[in-house]
Amino acid sequence: MCGIIGIVTKRREGQTAEIAVECLDRLSYRGYDSVGVATLGDNLEVVKMKGKVEDFSHKFDVNSIRGKVILGHTRWATHGPPTDYNAHPHTDCSNSIAVVHNGTIENFRELKAELEMLGHKFKSQTDTEIIPHLIEEFKRRGMDSFSAFKATVNAIEGTYAILAVIRGDNRIYFAKKYNPLVIGIGEDTNYISSDIPSFLPYTKTIVVISDDEVGYLTADSPLNGGVYIEHKGEKIEVNDRIKIINWDAESASKEGYRHFMEKEIMESPRSVKETISGLLADIDEVMKAVKILKDSRRILIVGAGTSYHAGLLFSILLQREGINAIPVIASEYYNYRTSTDDSILAISQSGETLDVRLAMGKFKAEGSKIISLTNVIYSEISRQSDVSLYTSAGPEIGVAATKTFTSQVASLLLLWSAIKDEDFSYLRNAHIVVEDSLSLSGKASAFGEELAKQSNAYFLGRGLSLPLAMEAALKVKEIAYIHSEAYPAGESKHGPIALVTQGFPVIFINGEEDLGLQDNVQEMKARGSKTYSISINKSLNTDREILIKVNDKRLFPLAIAPLIQILAYRSAVIKGTDPDKPRNLAKTVTVR
Ligand code: AGP
Numbered sequence: 001m002c003g004i005i006g007i008v009t010k011r012r013e014g015q016t017a018e019i020a021v022e023c024l025d026r027l028s029y030r031g032y033d034s035v036g037v038a039t040l041g042d043n044l045e046v047v048k049m050k051g052k053v054e055d056f057s058h059k060f061d062v063n064s065i066r067g068k069v070i071l072g073h074t075r076w077a078t079h080g081p082p083t084d085y086n087a088h089p090h091t092d093c094s095n096s097i098a099v100v101h102n103g104t105i106e107n108f109r110e111l112k113a114e115l116e117m118l119g120h121k122f123k124s125q126t127d128t129e130i131i132p133h134l135i136e137e138f139k140r141r142g143m144d145s146f147s148a149f150k151a152t153v154n155a156i157e158g159t160y161a162i163l164a165v166i167r168g169d170n171r172i173y174f175a176k177k178y179n180p181l182v183i184g185i186g187e188d189t190n191y192i193s194s195d196i197p198s199f200l201p202y203t204k205t206i207v208v209i210s211d212d213e214v215g216y217l218t219a220d221s222p223l224n225g226g227v228y229i230e231h232k233g234e235k236i237e238v239n240d241r242i243k244i245i246n247w248d249a250e251s252a253s254k255e256g257y258r259h260f261m262e263k264e265i266m267e268s269p270r271s272v273k274e275t276i277s278g279l280l281a282d283i284d285e286v287m288k289a290v291k292i293l294k295d296s297r298r299i300l301i302v303g304a305g306t307s308y309h310a311g312l313l314f315s316i317l318l319q320r321e322g323i324n325a326i327p328v329i330a331s332e333y334y335n336y337r338t339s340t341d342d343s344i345l346a347i348s349q350s351g352e353t354l355d356v357r358l359a360m361g362k363f364k365a366e367g368s369k370i371i372s373l374t375n376v377i378y379s380e381i382s383r384q385s386d387v388s389l390y391t392s393a394g395p396e397i398g399v400a401a402t403k404t405f406t407s408q409v410a411s412l413l414l415l416w417s418a419i420k421d422e423d424f425s426y427l428r429n430a431h432i433v434v435e436d437s438l439s440l441s442g443k444a445s446a447f448g449e450e451l452a453k454q455s456n457a458y459f460l461g462r463g464l465s466l467p468l469a470m471e472a473a474l475k476v477k478e479i480a481y482i483h484s485e486a487y488p489a490g491e492s493k494h495g496p497i498a499l500v501t502q503g504f505p506v507i508f509i510n511g512e513e514d515l516g517l518q519d520n521v522q523e524m525k526a527r528g529s530k531t532y533s534i535s536i537n538k539s540l541n542t543d544r545e546i547l548i549k550v551n552d553k554r555l556f557p558l559a560i561a562p563l564i565q566i567l568a569y570r571s572a573v574i575k576g577t578d579p580d581k582p583r584n585l586a587k588t589v590t591v592r
Contacts, residue, residue: 105160265562456499
């Protein structure tokens, strides 16, 4: 969590903080409870505050803050509440060193106590503040800036992506362990950030930093030594690492939509189309994954939140084929013991989720083969997998996963068909199902408007509709702050129905017509519930209904996914919450 950006320019006049704020805005899905910028020119200046990036540009004249080197940070608080003091960047005693950090430092208390004994004065409650003081301390003992930075990195334990500026040179020092860092190479300005979309309008040329690497960035091109990277003391050949990505800059902007979430739902048909063509173009990798999955005794499908729901749906598809597939909530990974006969499918939009990485680490150590499905090329999860598959949904900025979920489901349908040796050419039309379904978004919005008046709701489903009901409940909860829960419809009679009184909203997700939902509708109606349904091909006779026609029933989850997202989105808009930045959440969860 937290988004960090570093910018270093050759321009004589430097860059203004406006550019850092703009990059931070595109990073703020990673955390948005405080924000700050440090600029290094003749002096080191730091401006920071509690609040969101937009509040920062209102409060400060960002055009008048200028430097040749700039650091920026948008925070998701871990150590210390969101306050002006706890906001990053943090500085040393002499205001010569500024640091931004994403991660947590486990041994910060011991280090802080030692530094305080040596006379260092702290202004915040954060773990991060020890970093500039440690650098200062090592410099005081005679080390040059890079050596002091490396000594600091060696002293800390935990997870981190760190950027530091030190008066005396125009470099950004960086270090990475677990949390992401990627460099963007521009013409006269270079960037280093938690994620590619932040600098996407300026460059598509990137260098991904790996775990346990340290180095520094200047404004020069890598060919002229602008990027220096070391791994455990060994210099890395940077030119071999340079990649060009094919994301377009527009995909990281709202393009006239009120929220990223709405725009991203509307992009789903394109995302699904590109995902399917991307996988078909990479069919050798897909078939490698299929072989591993088919040869396994068990398949553990690991994911968190929305990605878990996609995995749950896939596990049901496989179980129905007699395949031993186990859906695993990533954070509960320690409950499972695997062996060399098992394989793991790790699903993660961001490719960074720490719980998924911890699960992968354990299962890999036990000898299982790892396949991953992520939306971010060269992500940590992809790089640690035996086979890496990708959705091609494009960058997703809204905290709520939308087009990436629909694209995950499309990818998993392709894998399922490939496992069954079934012709998967039907998936070439998958995006049309999504498109047709979106033509009913007015109806889903109307459901959302009614739901916005409620404090509680149930989503019920059976079979493959259950993961979709769970996803709907998660979406409504996370962005509209309505308490919503999902249950297998039959299970609702074993407890949850006790809460159903006159007018209690129950939304049925009805993708497979013959599983017996009809009875559950009657049970809910008999208790005064207001019943809704999103049904495929056959009516459920609820009070309100969206009926979607889908010719190829295998594709039905792709018709339901965008409508549950629209429903949740509309509830949030009516309630006046910010669906792109729901409270307490961050898009990329890199803490346990
Ligand atoms: C989705 O709307 C959520 N914000 C969240 O549950 C998310 O799906 C989860 O954190 C997993 O993220 P990942 O796919 O990047 O691993």
